[in-house]
Amino acid sequence: MDQIRVRFPPSPTGPMHIGTARTLLVNFLFARGHSGKIVFRSEDTDRERSTKEFEQELFDGIKWLGLDFDEGPFRQSERDEIYEKYFEQLKTAGKIYPCFCTPEDLEAERKLQNEQKLPPRYSGKCRELSPTDVKKMESDGRKPVWRFRVPDEEIKFTDLVRGEISERGENIADFVIRKSDGQFLYHFTVVVDDAEMQISHVIRGEDHISNTSKHILIFEALGTLVPQFAHLPLLLNKDRSKMSKRDESGKPATIDRLKADGYLPEAVVNFLALLGWNPGSGSEQEFFSLDELTKKFDFSGVAKAGAVFDLERLNFFNAHYLRELTEAELVEKIKPFLKFEVDDKARLAKAVKLASERMKFLGEANSFLHYFFGEIDPPLELFENPKMKVDRAKSIEALEQSLPILEQIQDWDSAEIQKNLLALVEKLGWKNGQLLWPLRAALTGEKFSPGVWEMADVLGREESLQRIRKALDKLKK
Numbered sequence: 001m002d003q004i005r006v007r008f009p010p011s012p013t014g015p016m017h018i019g020t021a022r023t024l025l026v027n028f029l030f031a032r033g034h035s036g037k038i039v040f041r042s043e044d045t046d047r048e049r050s051t052k053e054f055e056q057e058l059f060d061g062i063k064w065l066g067l068d069f070d071e072g073p074f075r076q077s078e079r080d081e082i083y084e085k086y087f088e089q090l091k092t093a094g095k096i097y098p099c100f101c102t103p104e105d106l107e108a109e110r111k112l113q114n115e116q117k118l119p120p121r122y123s124g125k126c127r128e129l130s131p132t133d134v135k136k137m138e139s140d141g142r143k144p145v146w147r148f149r150v151p152d153e154e155i156k157f158t159d160l161v162r163g164e165i166s167e168r169g170e171n172i173a174d175f176v177i178r179k180s181d182g183q184f185l186y187h188f189t190v191v192v193d194d195a196e197m198q199i200s201h202v203i204r205g206e207d208h209i210s211n212t213s214k215h216i217l218i219f220e221a222l223g224t225l226v227p228q229f230a231h232l233p234l235l236l237n238k239d240r241s242k243m244s245k246r247d248e249s250g251k252p253a254t255i256d257r258l259k260a261d262g263y264l265p266e267a268v269v270n271f272l273a274l275l276g277w278n279p280g281s282g283s284e285q286e287f288f289s290l291d292e293l294t295k296k297f298d299f300s301g302v303a304k305a306g307a308v309f310d311l312e313r314l315n316f317f318n319a320h321y322l323r324e325l326t327e328a329e330l331v332e333k334i335k336p337f338l339k340f341e342v343d344d345k346a347r348l349a350k351a352v353k354l355a356s357e358r359m360k361f362l363g364e365a366n367s368f369l370h371y372f373f374g375e376i377d378p379p380l381e382l383f384e385n386p387k388m389k390v391d392r393a394k395s396i397e398a399l400e401q402s403l404p405i406l407e408q409i410q411d412w413d414s415a416e417i418q419k420n421l422l423a424l425v426e427k428l429g430w431k432n433g434q435l436l437w438p439l440r441a442a443l444t445g446e447k448f449s450p451g452v453w454e455m456a457d458v459l460g461r462e463e464s465l466q467r468i469r470k471a472l473d474k475l476k477k
């Protein structure tokens, strides 16, 4: 195979979408797996919505995911001279023509087609304007759009994911490649750039399949090599609707948001790669590093059906990669997410260890860890739980019974605390919850937490006893 060359062509008009990241990832895997080159091209022709900040966010996202590129950044907004040259070439060859139809003309045409139950599209009215007609319109001060003259022929290509695809030219209306204000449009700029940058493989989302015939026509009109195409299945929500701005949790479906929620890039990459791709029959492997993915990725493993973006599955991958970290690494990664002061580093390490068994993403660390630090003030209602047969009086009794038992423990650790508390439950003839519910409330101020003895172990002897005494005082007031 000749040199593989792919492109990263995002539009810097918003934060990096998860679907964009997935497309870039697949481009990266394919290129790196075949010693290919990657060109970054900012498709910023939408001048109003494109910003430098969004472009920077794309670079940051690429870096965060562990991806990179070899050439660029190129910006479409800085390439008008190049487009002009190719435009002239098409003009000279008669592949495009000026169209002077006004929006009103087009609307009238559409209305007529509607009445005749014909599909609405440009009729080709200005196709055969004579040079004299054109001169006349121009001297009237009218500025044309430029349309591509779609030939009446079958356009065929073999998509690396979807196989043979064909479309008849007569079903494609002559489309606009340049606006009357001179601006070049997407179908034209994307093809000129892919031709200029000698792109061998165009790998993009399935939503671009319907553009591909138009692109092939332009490549052919320019007389340049037509690249190979691979269209990736769309990302879907769980209800199989197209995933757009938000995911099933209602949060923005962006890389920024995954980063802010505390997902690890390794997990995101692993998860995204498996959206609509599998490494082939017989393989049960789920966890892949970027390196492994690069070696294994192949279009034969890409599914045609849409790929469901399932947050739970992402959580599963993230939990796996969190557990791969050493305790010290995990503490370091958690720190930026904490919204409270940590006065005791050793306690933080122990608390993180305890929380890590349940943590799916780092953003959860706050809710799992906050009650280990600073003062807590459990509300009185927390000491009432009819289901557990616990009320305020019973809570007082539970804490009063527990205090002397806990005070006499010398080797303060989880197992020792557990043994003593369970012995007390047995002696009192209570249910476990009747003793443990009030203790949990006193120690954490929460309804849910890890086991009481594990919590007490992390808090340490003094802090645990003090929290129980404080709760007792409040209950007795």
Ligand code: GLU
Residues within 6 Å of the ligand: 009, 010, 011, 043, 190, 203, 204, 208
């Ligand atoms: N800028 C286009 C997009 O973000 C790229 C389309 C293409 O890959 O051709 O959808």
